[in-house]
Amino acid sequence: MSETSVSTEVAEAVVGGAGAPGAPAPRARRSRRSAEGGSRGGLAGLLGYLPVAFLLVFGGIPIVFSLLLMFGHLGGPNAAISELGQGEIPAHGIGTLGAITQLFENASYRQDIFATVMVFVVTAAVVLAIAALLTFWHRLRPSKPLAVLQFLAVIPLFIPVVIASFSLWTFWGDRGFTNSLAQLAGWSNGLIFSGRIQGVILAETWVSLPFAVLLLRAGVASLGDSSLDAGRDAGARPFTIARRIMLPQLRRECTVVFCFTAVGALGSFTVPYIVGPSSPVMLGVDAVNTYTAYNQPQQAAVIGFTIFVLAALIGCVYALGSRSRRVGRG
């Protein structure tokens, strides 16, 4: 861009000359051009800064206010919410850890954290395993049943989560299809998942699977036939090819699937609210309950901060897993 501009200017200077009649002075033209360039640059800069400003105003400032609230600063921008809230622990000096300590000393809250971690870790692992099994195996041993399964796995993408959650609640409930079957087989109340953490994991898996399958399918398709054939040619069986050739080449895709599923499950509300138990609850439900039912905005802010820390940990996993490899395995 800059090279083009320079050469244009030189050409015009040669043709027009400094004293060409009727031609504006080169310096004047240059300054006009630089003014136009400056306004274009300003517009581009504005377009670039707008989203940042948007995030700062609608994301950054509320986060700062929440942090202040969490550390007991109940005045200023938090004055209105503090006026209505209950069980608040005000700061004396730069801040207090009182609300945090209060929550973490509560065994129920610690159970909620444990349940949340278990749900998002197990869900992410199960989703990754199922998606990898479906897509890797179909690539190595293409078959009609696997193709059908891959298709079925994508269907939940088009079903609203709230409807899916309610369907799963009834399907796995004490009067649901699975338990009815179990009772017919003489297994009393053996297959009830609704109202249990296992049910949340199953439902989160169901909801998250389509994205994982689509992403891994695209990744698997990007592997060259010759890469896999060379593995077979070297004597590797399908499982070895999947483990030693496909998986390392799809490390980024697998990391994305794991982390996005984990973050999705961590931040989910509808599934655990409808399908999950009343205790322990996942942190998203806990935050809403604490804010709306118990009217404790300061404690809700602490729960939000806990979710944020867990999400940041998942972000670290994502950053580690998706970084480019600079040296080969030797």
Place this chain on the structure above:
Amino acid sequence: MQGSELVLEQVTKSFSGAPAVDAVSLTVRPHEFLTLLGPSGSGKTTILRMVGGFLSPDTGRILIDGVDVSGVPVERRPTAMLFQQLSLWPHLNVSRNVSFGLELRHRPKQEIARRVHELLSVVGLAELGSRLPAQLSGGQQQRVALARALALEPRILLLDEPFSALDTKLRVELRTFVRSLQREVGTTTLLVTHDQEEALELSDRIVVMRDGHVEQVGSPTDIYETPATTFVAEFLGAMNFFTGAASGQQVRLAGDVAVPVDEGVLAAGDRLEMGVRPEDVVLDADAGLPARFTVEEVTSKGHFRALRLRCGALDLRAFVDKGVVVAPGDDVAVRFRKVHLFGSGGGGQVAPEAAAERPVAAPSAMAVRGASGTSGSGSRP
């Protein structure tokens, strides 16, 4: 390294009902370098993949050293393949790529290290063992792939157009290297290519394929000098084709141009196709020869010149020494060093050993009046 005999017996393979390989029988001798040559869709890669175990034949048998391997899975076949695309595993360095198969066979670590070093030395990349494939050139990557294929000491080495992804210079370098390496290690080698130059340069024998069946098998010289059909003739090298009819000891081409042939070769009235390789066309300044061609185009090809000549409606392509001085518009007489006669429809060659130089005879007026009914003439480079 060992070289084994590979035998294909009436091997057939179809895809969705369309035959890709049609009852092909073939023997590759121990230590031989055999090339499957043919256009796209001729079935050559299908044969290679069946030998490698990536596809199963519908019918027929594949035998290696007399043992039927048709049902043996790819990972247990005594074959190794070098693929068309650069197929190194990008997450493993060069040494790990080469040692992969050996690790799967649980060979001792010391043996693996020694073997990898040995093979990388053979392919001239001993110093690059710790590099990733992405840090190598295309030629180097194919050398590593070759080392990887040789690591398992295959009895049959399969090369699936391994040079096609490389630029011209690298391609020439690598195929020279592959040929000398194959001679050194002696592994029976089956190459698939559509590049005639590659086939002529590398092969002990060439199998020309068309539409799933074998058109001709022979040494490069045999196939080039004595093509069995017009398809082989035009696929391997360039050839001018003319439709004609036998008339005494002559082939009379369209426009009454006549070419004498050996006695007893033809029966009067036979319809046939006559082929002449461009390098078998000799320009002759002797004005006494009856048929004269006009030079229409002269193209320099570096070490020779390509001419397009016309005699009435007969088009003729000739390759002459770069020292021959001709220009568009010149009138020249021509002789054919050798002609190939094929049955009408491009079938079997009826006079493969037409050896003597043949002056092209024609009524003296032909060149100026042109010829009627010359639809059968033309040059197919």
